[in-house]
Amino acid sequence: MQTELWNDAAGGFHPASAPDFLPAERLKEVQLRRLRAVVSRAYEHVPLFRERLDARGLTPEAIGELADIAKLPFTIKTDLRDTYPFGLFASPMGDIVRLHASSGTTGKPIVVGYTREDVDVWAEVMARTFAACGLHRGDIVQNAFGYGLFTGGLGAHYGAEALGATVIPVSGGNTERQLMVLRDFGVSALCCTPSYFVHLIERAKEAGVDLKGLPLRVGVFGAEPWSDAMRAHIEANTALKAYDIYGLSEITGPGVASECAAQNGLHVFEDHFYPEIIDPETGASLPDGAEGELVLTTLSKKAMPMIRYRTRDITRIITAPCACGRTLRRIERIGRRSDDMIIIRGVNVFPSQVEAALLQVEGALPHYRIILTRKSGLDQMAVEVEVTPEVFSDKVGALEAVRARLAQAIEQICGIRVDLRLVEPRTIERSEGKAKRVIDQRNI
Amino acid sequence: MKLQQLSLFLENRPGRLGAPLESIAAAGINLMTLSLADTAQFGILRLIVREWELARQVLEHAGWVVNLTEVVAVDVLDRPGGLAEALKVLESAGLNIEYLYAFSLRRGDKAILIFRFDDPDQAIVVLKAAGLHVVDAEELFSHIAVGEGAAEAMNANEGE
Ligand SMILES: [Zn+2]
Numbered sequence: 001m002q003t004e005l006w007n008d009a010a011g012g013f014h015p016a017s018a019p020d021f022l023p024a025e026r027l028k029e030v031q032l033r034r035l036r037a038v039v040s041r042a043y044e045h046v047p048l049f050r051e052r053l054d055a056r057g058l059t060p061e062a063i064g065e066l067a068d069i070a071k072l073p074f075t076i077k078t079d080l081r082d083t084y085p086f087g088l089f090a091s092p093m094g095d096i097v098r099l100h101a102s103s104g105t106t107g108k109p110i111v112v113g114y115t116r117e118d119v120d121v122w123a124e125v126m127a128r129t130f131a132a133c134g135l136h137r138g139d140i141v142q143n144a145f146g147y148g149l150f151t152g153g154l155g156a157h158y159g160a161e162a163l164g165a166t167v168i169p170v171s172g173g174n175t176e177r178q179l180m181v182l183r184d185f186g187v188s189a190l191c192c193t194p195s196y197f198v199h200l201i202e203r204a205k206e207a208g209v210d211l212k213g214l215p216l217r218v219g220v221f222g223a224e225p226w227s228d229a230m231r232a233h234i235e236a237n238t239a240l241k242a243y244d245i246y247g248l249s250e251i252t253g254p255g256v257a258s259e260c261a262a263q264n265g266l267h268v269f270e271d272h273f274y275p276e277i278i279d280p281e282t283g284a285s286l287p288d289g290a291e292g293e294l295v296l297t298t299l300s301k302k303a304m305p306m307i308r309y310r311t312r313d314i315t316r317i318i319t320a321p322c323a324c325g326r327t328l329r330r331i332e333r334i335g336r337r338s339d340d341m342i343i344i345r346g347v348n349v350f351p352s353q354v355e356a357a358l359l360q361v362e363g364a365l366p367h368y369r370i371i372l373t374r375k376s377g378l379d380q381m382a383v384e385v386e387v388t389p390e391v392f393s394d395k396v397g398a399l400e401a402v403r404a405r406l407a408q409a410i411e412q413i414c415g416i417r418v419d420l421r422l423v424e425p426r427t428i429e430r431s432e433g434k435a436k437r438v439i440d441q442r443n444i
Numbered sequence: 445m446k447l448q449q450l451s452l453f454l455e456n457r458p459g460r461l462g463a464p465l466e467s468i469a470a471a472g473i474n475l476m477t478l479s480l481a482d483t484a485q486f487g488i489l490r491l492i493v494r495e496w497e498l499a500r501q502v503l504e505h506a507g508w509v510v511n512l513t514e515v516v517a518v519d520v521l522d523r524p525g526g527l528a529e530a531l532k533v534l535e536s537a538g539l540n541i542e543y544l545y546a547f548s549l550r551r552g553d554k555a556i557l558i559f560r561f562d563d564p565d566q567a568i569v570v571l572k573a574a575g576l577h578v579v580d581a582e583e584l585f586s587h588i589a590v591g592e593g594a595a596e597a598m599n600a601n602e603g604e
Contacts, residue, residue, distance in 0.1 A: 400483065
């Protein structure tokens with residue numbers, strides 16, 4: 001513990017990180033006190049929540065200990081849509097200093113609000129995130145998360161500033177400018193979506209920018225699930241350590257959980273965000289260690305308290321002590337979202353499985369996308385994979401063999417036969433934010 | 445004695461062949477010959493050009509995945525049986541031909557066979573010992589004036 005705390009090149013432990021190391025008993029006290037306060041606040045100010053408690057014959061007094069949280073009703077994504085835009089706010093507009101919104105692929109977006117205090121807590125947890133990833137004052141952070149309604153850009157920005165680092169608010173997109181900043185500004189840390197960084201690696205190669213020769217030593221990646229193999233690919237092509245961070249707008253944005261130097265699970269900032277795991281089918285609480293859907297309760301949120309929000313993310317809670325000394329429980333890296341699940345001919349398939357298969361065959365992750373169609377009532381899954389110099393051959397037979405191996409690996413891992421198509425390089429759209437890996441043309 | 449052949453990956457859909465050829469034409473590169481091997485799903489375009497380094501650069505810059513392979517050119521009389529004779533030599537030497545394509549020169553009575561071998565160096569020894577004429581790059585390109593070449597190409601022996 002001492003090593004992590006004091007082994008910091010900039011002169012030590014950042015005070016913002018203190019809550020990461022609270023003794024477990026003390027942490028539980030804080031959690032219980034905050035849980036009772038937030039439940040009371042929601043009951044008092046959010047009609048939907050009050051109605052649901054009333055319907056169950058519950059009052060905030062029902063919370064006597066932390067485990068009582070399981071008595072409370074869940075909040076789900078459609079609750080935010082149904083009360084669009086401000087129906088779940090617990091603060092008057094005069095106290096709200098910020099609004100963000102999700103772009104929303106279907107229907108109305110989800111709107112979230114923050115009071116001054118909420119913005120401060122958000123900056124604090126993002127500062128703790130960056131500190132856990134080994135950043136400190138003196139680091140130059142290229143923030144390539146999108147600025148705007150998306151929470152990524154501003155969340156990371158405020159956090160890096162709170163830490164005392166230098167922030168370059170370059171925002172998402174404009175790859176040439178990203179490379180220019182990366183090369184010329186002495187950038188030591190970069191944050192963006194992992195798929196965008198893979199794209200940057202590719203473009204840096206083409207532009208002759210040697211990423212390994214730059215001072216860049218930390219990558220802070222989030223906003224979409226990514227695999228360990230993708231991390232290996234990123235770390236092999238750069239001199240940086242790639243960290244996974246986790247968050248969602250409904251809870252605060254980025255800053256809900258972060259990896260530490262151990263790169264083995266993400267510490268949940270559970271003094272602010274209380275994690276539970278439930279069975280996604282029955283809603284029953286599952287013990288630590290069991291895999292299920294992550295449910296989060298905002299313990300300190302003022303403008304928009306979220307009580308038992310169902311994230312749709314599948315993970316498990318790790319209680320074993322971490323090598324870094326943080327006492328915060330960890331969640332396993334989220335490889336899949338129950339929202340991402342594709343059900344095809346009765347088989348559940350996750351894009352991360354397809355990714356694992358492609359990596360297994362090619363050694364590095366090629367650009368790919370999944371296309372779902374329906375032919376005479378039968379679902380078909382096609383996977384388009386861009387040809388890379390590593391697998392390309394002048395011999396038809398060799399290329400056919402690559403195609404067969406890819407199709408076979410996917411069939412083996414996903415249990416479903418796919419139509420594998422090799423496509424020309426750069427024909428699959430590159431994401432500047434979250435990668436869109438699945439095109440569903442089934443019109444279900 | 446060996447020639448550098450550029451190969452690139454194409455999807456098998458209409459119009460894909462034009463783009464790479466336009467790229468190299470725009471760079472003023474002289475195309476000697478080409479061969480297209482295709483399956484229902486994709487195609488592999490193989491090119492022999494004089495300025496192969498430049499062509500490779502131009503194609504890669506335009507986003508193509510380019511593969512560089514050494515091939516061997518042999519000239520035979522452009523008459524029935526010319527190809528068969530050459531093949532007989534290779535067969536009896538037990539050399540594995542991955543694929544080959546041929547084109548005729550517009551001037552003269554020679555056809556050029558382009559061979560892709562597993563082991564081009566050994567193949568050259570065998571071809572020469574059999575009295576066949578292996579054409580090197582300098583000689584091959586001297587045959588051709590600018591704008592000529594790119595004659596009928598054919599494929600044989602595809603798919604090991
Ligand atoms: Zn740790």
